[in-house]
Amino acid sequence: MKFHLLGPFEITTENGRSILPPTPKASQVLALLLTRPKEIVPVDALIQELWAENPPRSALTTLQTYVYHLRKILVGEGLAGAGERILITRSPGYLIDPTGHGLDTREFEELVKSGRRAADRGHLELAARTLGDALDIWTGPALANISTGRVLNGYTMYLEELRVRAVERRIEALKKLGNERDLIPELCALSQQYPLNEWFHAQLIDALNNCGRRAEALKVYRDLWRSLDDELGIEPSPDVQRLHHEVLNPVARSGRAA
Structure with missing residues (x-):
């Protein structure tokens, strides 16, 4: 499967089927976990993302319900085997381990790094091509189809700034190549x-x-x-x-x- 954040948020299966979590807030939870793959996202950060400064008294229980439903989707849709650990509870929060699955933000960041290195070494054609490949991953504004809170807003701003800089570096390389x-x-x-x-x-x-x-x-x-x-x-x-x-x-x- 592959997780898509650079455009509409969705999960796609190997046969091209698109899957979304059952509620907008469940989508927020999964998206936030995916912004920090293999890292523990504290419960406090998840609650801040979902409810800002006004969480309900049931915030922790409700968050646990969202995580429960996300796990059911990963197993029920065949995206993870019953014994496969992808969405993991680990104090003081949760983490997602997408190893073996695609994550477009990670692919984008790696291509941008490779393109920058190529440009710094004077390999302009490689730099322009690699940065172009990175930009082609985008299908619209990041997380375009879900509401985002303060935490995810910060991450989408980071992605957009990284995208703009990749565009700039690609243009610089193409100009030096005479285009x-x-x-x-x-x-x-x-x-x-x-x-x-x-x-x-x-x-x-x-x-x-x-x-x-x-x-x-x-x-x-x-x-x-x-x-x-x-x-x-x-x-x-x-x-x-x-x-x-x-x-x-x-x-x-x-x-x-x-």
Whole structure:
């Protein structure tokens, strides 16, 4: 079986059948355990995830019920044999051991690490391909189909930041390989998806300018300036402003390159 967190949360069997826990809160419990495979997740963390600062008096009993039903699913659906220990009680909480089964977050993190190592060693084609493979695992926002509390929200933010950094490293590798023109459509989409991300906008401005599309580059800068001013009351960073100056003054850019 395989556990999917990078997109809608689900469990898939070897024959492609999709399975979900019986209740949203049971899904939260299983998802939180899967964020820390082979690690004990304390009961307090699980209760905080489920009920924040207002747990009911029956919180511990209710949590134990969710765990009971999750175990029944793992066995009843044929995902674990009756004697197979996957969801384990261990003081002061529970842990899940997905050894022998797939976990997309673990696969994603390992590919990102491999891609970074390849980039650091100058193996740009391998880096771009490996980081691309990592990003292909995503099928939507992490845990898109379940409600998340404070603990899982922190984890989804971590995953999203790791995803953005993987995108950046892949773009850096492809630019060094001379694929700047081919990156323009992707950079346009990223700039729309992340309207306050100055790095994506800077890459798009630079790519457009290098391809002789100065007017479009200037428009991207104006759109970024307007978004930052409207949302945060700030101007683009000095690096982005210098890039804007170079678009306006090609002589200054050629002087810098010299």
